[in-house]
Amino acid sequence: MPEETTDELMHATYRALCKHGYASLTMRDIADESSKCKATLHYHFDGKRDLLVSFLEFLNERFTRKIAAIDADDPTTRLFALLDVACPDDEADDSDMFQTAMLELTAQAPYETGYRDRLREFETYLTGEFESVLRTGIxxxxxxxxxxxxxxxxxxxxxxxxTQTRRAAVGHDAAEMRQMIYDYVETTVVSDESPRRTEVHAE
Amino acid sequence: MPEETTDELMHATYRALCKHGYASLTMRDIADESSKCKATLHYHFDGKRDLLVSFLEFLNERFTRKIAAIDADDPTTRLFALLDVACPDDEADDSDMFQTAMLELTAQAPYETGYRDRLREFETYLTGEFESVLRTGIxxxxxxxxxxxxxxxxxxxxxxxxTQTRRAAVGHDAAEMRQMIYDYVETTVVSDESPRRTEVHAE
DNA sequence: ACAGTTTAACTGACCGGCCGGTTAGTACCG
DNA sequence: CGGTACTAACCGGCCGGTCAGTTAAACTGT
Known part of the structure; x- marks a missing residue:
């Protein structure tokens, strides 16, 4: 119930996921990343599934905020900004580990309707954003x-x-791949008369 | 050692994967799909990992044979045939379940070098095929x-x-997606003067 | 030809460990 | 006192893996 605790547990879940991955993630792992004990997790959540569903909702909110923070007006900049948010090539901290864990979670979606629904929600939202920016651009x-x-x-x-699947699974370079997406967008989406875009996506 | 048995176990693994998925796949499940018992699996393989690595090799061979069976000469037909093999939209039998299980396995690749190596092998092979047909076409x-x-x-x-990730995770239609890949290839790869391709990929 | 021996293939029963979840209780606060 | 937040200890079940055999075929020496 205390918002403070919930938040702490969400962040603990994040760290635990990065450290152990989803497959070998135990309630104990999550508890150990927080100041609370295992039984407390069960006190606040109905079980492992429920906790992770809450975690996905937590991520969705986070992501939505990130998108809302984009203040670009012109469609081209906005489209590339969206790509950057949706497909980060962060060399930073444990982004790689987290992407990997998310892939595992995604792979479980077919068996856990809770997961699947949140992922769907996430996808439809993002698709909507892309659609909208494409329309305004056209x-x-x-x-x-x-x-x-x-x-x-x-x-x-x-x-x-x-891109994210291959990055995690076979270690394919995400930056290289993102460049290909950029190229695709530039050649087939951005109209030829449009002013040339150069390296909006620079770090 | 007996080739016959190995083969039976590989097929049993396939069925077990489709039925239970990778995450909840147990040695018992695999044994139950075969005529042998759990301990026999450990007699033939060094453990669960080893068995699944062998299974991936088994799949690689299968896949390679399928590609080798393509007898198209002209690059366009061959390119689309490759796409069809690499990205099946089989409504047939348990293809969906299998793709899902493969996604789970892929998600484990970062933690299991054995898996990762086989997947890499698979990917480099397929990439090579694409590259080769693209070059000849050019x-x-x-x-x-x-x-x-x-x-x-x-x-x-x-x-x-x-495509395969989204198909499994959120149930996105693979056929629709494949059409987009076709479109991409047709607009950016096949040169404009080339004879128009129509529905090579028909069922 | 055949008893004796080896060996590969296989099995049922068992084990240790781990993990999700429960429960009986404690600490604290209004 | 009552309820919320939290905890240590415990439990049942399951799973990978082992082990002590059993069966049957292949091989061996005579």
Missing amino acids: DAGVFDDGVDPERTAEFLLTTING | DAGVFDDGVDPERTAEFLLTTING
């Missing part, structure tokens, strides 16, 4: 009006998904 | 000579990966 004439916003948004989502 | 003039075979092959791999 209307403004900076994007090629031949592109289908809906399909292109889906395509981008899929490509981003693939 | 040389033959049927593909746009602006495409970078190496990068495009990587991009295709990533997109296919993403």
